[in-house]
Amino acid sequence: MRIVPARDGGLVRLRLFGGELSADAARAVAQAALRCGSGTIEVTNRANLQLRGMRDEAHEALIAQVLDADLGPSAEGGDDLRNVMLSPLASDDTRALGAQLIDAMQGDAALHALSPKFALQLDAGEPLAMLDHPHDVWLSALDRDAVHFAFGFAGALRGAALGAIARADAVRFVMSVLRAFLALASDDEHRMRDLLARVDAARFLETLDVPAMQAVPQTWRRPHADASLRLGAHLEANGITYHVGAQTRLGRLDTASLAALADLVTTHAQRRMLTTPWQSVLIPGVGKQHVHAVLARLEALGLATDAHAPFARIVACAGSQGCARSRADTKADAHRLALLLPPDAEVHLSGCERSCAAAHPVDTTLLAVAPGRYQLIRQARTQARNLTIEEAAMWLARSTAHA
Ligand code: SF4
Missing domain, CATH: 3.30.413.10 (Sulfite Reductase Hemoprotein, domain 1)
Structure with missing residues (x-):
């Protein structure tokens, strides 16, 4: 975990798996931001957290607090290999596959040479997903049960797929892609788009050591996703509970607000929240009887719950x-x-x-x-x-x- 110098002090990025943040971890982050830095916390457009104004001498204390909160990488040097983006509405199955990908990547020391910006997107057709980011590698479910995934490189998910793989082969496929990328990329090619500007995608695919890849119909496109579902209250797939979402002001939270969110999910939801690539927060598992109170509390904290609000x-x-x-x-x-x-x-x-x-x-x-x-x-x-x-x-x- 690095402290990167910035004009307002050190900047530290905390990578959250799929934006997942437990109430306890949120309180720990709020404390760390206050003790070790300026107290300014940012939600990034990769659904991570950044702590600003960090003091150099606080580096060790910060690392200890982050590891205590279970927010660190599983392998030394593997922190940058946790850029696997998921929908905030990803199912447990999709999260499990995302976790397998991250574990495999962190476990391969050779992949630690990838750029910290190199990113993967995994989506299973959720109605809320950031499809417009130019991810280096993306996998998108071809069927409702996510048994097969279309894949593509260096582009948004709305683009045409290059092929498809079975879910059972997804980890092996991604690892093969990443190793091939590192083997072929020159010193100044850090992202997939850099490499593919020089090497044809079809030729790149020929270098992969993966099971037979299937063709995807040219007309295939990932179903439409609706970004407005990140805000306000919406019934969840279980038909019982709601997710409630709110936009931070320009991506920022202060320590008191983050601690208040931790209290809110403890008393009114399931002790967890999710950060999103829209720099917003989403509280899953809110009972119908609590929806009004949660919306009111989020507004009282200065977060926008309506897509028409200026800060949204x-x-x-x-x-x-x-x-x-x-x-x-x-x-x-x-x-x-x-x-x-x-x-x-x-x-x-x-x-x-x-x-x-x-x-x-x-x-x-x-x-x-x-x-x-x-x-x-x-x-x-x-x-x-x-x-x-x-x-x-x-x-x-x-x-x-x-x-
Ligand atoms: S876009 Fe803003 S934050 Fe990024 S480098 Fe430029 S001035 Fe800095």
């Missing part, structure tokens, strides 16, 4: 308070924009071209050009330059009115 429609990167690359204080500007945001507008504020906050497409990007000034980009085209936040809000209001 804005993302912003760390900005100049936390990142030396940023040309503007995107977080503060996003708070101002939230007060002015027209209905239905979705906006991403980015301090530079890296777009750390939005791995998925967002309707409008405000790219910082100077403190408080932004270039407005829509559909990959610059629509306006050097706007203040107020001018950007007016531009958005006009474009909504004309739509």
Whole structure:
């Protein structure tokens, strides 16, 4: 586990398997964030947690607390190999397969050479899933019982599949893909898209040591998923309990809020919550009699439970308070924009071209050009330059009115 330097102190990433966070682990994270850092906790767009403002001398204490909370890797050096993304609604069966993948990857020391950004997506057709991230390797169930999975590389799940494998072969297949990637990739090819820009996908597949792969109909596409299901209360697949979801403000929680969430899931749910790639939290297993109280408590904590709320429609990167690359204080500007945001507008504020906050497409990007000034980009085209936040809000209001 590394402390990465940032403008506001050290930054530590805690990888959560499938976003899973028990009440006890949440309390431990809140304590660690307070004792070892600034107390700022972020939910990332890979459904992990980041603790900001960490002090170098607190590194050992932090590691001890994280391991105590059972949030560390199972193998030394294996922390970066836990980028297996699941739906927040993944079943126990899918989670079990995800866990097998992670265990196998962590157990192979040769794979520790993979980039920390190298990511896998495993989905079984859940109605809520982040399908727009460009994962290096993805597996998507072809049938209701998830007996076979379509697979593809270096792209979003909506793209065409390259083939299919049986569930029983999934771990062996993924391990073969990762080993082949490391064998073929040059020193400056860190992601699957880098390699496939040079090596044809069909040729790459020929190098794999896997059981016979099946063809997938050209017309196959992963069923539509609905991101709005991450917010508010929705009946779960068991037909009895509800999941209740809420959006953090620009991906951030403070220690008191995280501890309050831990208390909430203890008293009103099943002592666990999930973080999501939309930087939100989702509480599964809420009884019908508790739904209203849980929604009210989440709102009282400043989280948005309605997809129309401004903070459900804005993302912003760390900005100049936390990142030396940023040309503007995107977080503060996003708070101002939230007060002015027209209905239905979705906006991403980015301090530079890296777009750390939005791995998925967002309707409008405000790219910082100077403190408080932004270039407005829509559909990959610059629509306006050097706007203040107020001018950007007016531009958005006009474009909504004309739509
Ligand atoms: S998008 Fe740029 S400015 Fe923002 S956090 Fe990432 S690197 Fe920093």
